[in-house]
Amino acid sequence: MNSPKEPLLLSAINPFALAEVVARRKFRWNKMKNPHEKLSEIFNVPQEKLFAHDSIIINPTMRVEDGRVHHLKHSEARRRMRRFMDDETRQRIHHHGKGRGMRIKGLTLENTADRVMQAIALRSDSDFESAPQPPKGGANAKEQFTPIVAANDEQEIWNPEGIVWADKGSFFQDHAEWSDPMQGALGDCYFISSLCSVAWSRPYVIVNATCPAEDGNEDNPYHLVSFYNDKNKLESVEVSELLPVQEDSLDYKFARSSEEKEVWPAVMEKAYVKWRTGGLSDRPFYELIEAGDPVEACRHLIGGKKTYRYTANYGAQMLFSFVTDNSLYGRTVNPMVAWTYASQPEGYDYSKAQLVAGHAYSILGYILTDDEQRYIVLRNPWGTYGAVQGCLQGTYSSKTSKYLSTIKLGENGVFAMEIMTFKKLFAGMGVVK
Numbered sequence: 001m002n003s004p005k006e007p008l009l010l011s012a013i014n015p016f017a018l019a020e021v022v023a024r025r026k027f028r029w030n031k032m033k034n035p036h037e038k039l040s041e042i043f044n045v046p047q048e049k050l051f052a053h054d055s056i057i058i059n060p061t062m063r064v065e066d067g068r069v070h071h072l073k074h075s076e077a078r079r080r081m082r083r084f085m086d087d088e089t090r091q092r093i094h095h096h097g098k099g100r101g102m103r104i105k106g107l108t109l110e111n112t113a114d115r116v117m118q119a120i121a122l123r124s125d126s127d128f129e130s131a132p133q134p135p136k137g138g139a140n141a142k143e144q145f146t147p148i149v150a151a152n153d154e155q156e157i158w159n160p161e162g163i164v165w166a167d168k169g170s171f172f173q174d175h176a177e178w179s180d181p182m183q184g185a186l187g188d189c190y191f192i193s194s195l196c197s198v199a200w201s202r203p204y205v206i207v208n209a210t211c212p213a214e215d216g217n218e219d220n221p222y223h224l225v226s227f228y229n230d231k232n233k234l235e236s237v238e239v240s241e242l243l244p245v246q247e248d249s250l251d252y253k254f255a256r257s258s259e260e261k262e263v264w265p266a267v268m269e270k271a272y273v274k275w276r277t278g279g280l281s282d283r284p285f286y287e288l289i290e291a292g293d294p295v296e297a298c299r300h301l302i303g304g305k306k307t308y309r310y311t312a313n314y315g316a317q318m319l320f321s322f323v324t325d326n327s328l329y330g331r332t333v334n335p336m337v338a339w340t341y342a343s344q345p346e347g348y349d350y351s352k353a354q355l356v357a358g359h360a361y362s363i364l365g366y367i368l369t370d371d372e373q374r375y376i377v378l379r380n381p382w383g384t385y386g387a388v389q390g391c392l393q394g395t396y397s398s399k400t401s402k403y404l405s406t407i408k409l410g411e412n413g414v415f416a417m418e419i420m421t422f423k424k425l426f427a428g429m430g431v432v433k
Helices: 015-023 035-043 074-096 112-120 189-201 203-208 264-277 294-302 316-324 419-425
Strands: 062-065 068-071 163-167 210-212 222-228 234-240 242-246 306-310 331-340 360-368 374-379 395-399 404-408 414-418 426-432
Touching: 015 035, 015 112, 074 112, 189 203, 189 264, 189 294, 189 331, 189 360, 222 264, 222 294, 234 264, 242 264, 294 306, 294 331, 294 426, 306 316, 316 360, 316 374, 316 419, 316 426, 360 395, 374 419, 414 419, 419 426
Parallel strands: none
Antiparallel strands: 062 068, 163 242, 210 222, 222 234, 306 426, 331 360, 331 426, 360 374, 374 414, 395 404
16 A cells, blocks of 8 residues: 555654753653652653643544544634643642642742643744644645645745754764654644654665755854655755744754764754755744654655555554565664554543554564564654563674674663554555665
8 A cells, every 4th residue: 555545744743852842951750769649740741741642742633533533723722621621620639739839940830731731832932923823624635745845935934832942063073873763742643754764764865965055154054955746756945043932041953963072863854844845944833743644754764666555454473574575684674653543542541552543653673583473673763762561581682794783672762562552553555765
């Protein structure tokens, strides 16, 4: 199957990155004994609601009713978020007493909702009436995901409250690595997972996709970044390394690298925003790329042909073979991605499995154990919160012609899920080659 029946629009936000924007400080999540408890404390939302399959914090613009997915306008999502946060605040004030503050400096029950909405940038539609908008659904629904639309004004810049633009470091510290891309407080899980998949299977593509632009210099570098359009022809945009960061701390708001002082994932995200929206400004409208198709995003990065596999239509062995056919020595050689259902399947609990509804994941490869157990190796683009249900412990080793990679399962968002569990909990997977 080479295209989905309906546009595949995945828009989950990284709550760990969002929490840092809300609390206005960085956290070392991997050093915490219970990071999920800290998230609950920051958002003033119980863990069971925060990580529920219908979490408004993680997926504010998506609502599922009667099995159908509705992608909300930002004004509607804002009202929905306000109702949810206000209701949570009233409940907590009732239980804990009015005025009880949190341990996060400057964050109280009364201002949490405003902080969250500001961090997610849930604007009202009138705020950007002339901003470029994705096309509406129609006969060519499969083409809907790629709205290379005209910008509202070539001089228009995106400059939201609380954001400044700063150079955070060098493009590469070493080279493009699979663990570098980490999603921020933006609903573009589809793009960050595709960056990881490409950096893993074809790292040279990231290097070749960029080159120095004439407008830049050593003090203010500019990059010419190329993407493949709907006709598989390369198109390029110029972007600087100035990135949107939080005004008070200069910490990242959106995509970042796991390596400190490395900026290539953030610059690639910025270039993708500029290319997708068709603007000429070096400060493009980030919000306009929320929700998308990770298979299509992989094609934008490497060109080629897309293939989709929906788990409901294929047996476990066929799904496993789909991964092995695109792998060598246990690791993918063509970028592959997978995605969950917009709402958890009946009889299963995503929060207990540590999966996120309507979310994109990278596929790194597979494991076939000595007793013939089959596992698919995946990574959450958050860089944490890997799945636990039906998952293998230990390490994952994969070989290339030059070296052996060993990754510890359960860290950096990486997990190996048994194929039958994958079939039940994931909606589909795809590849580009």
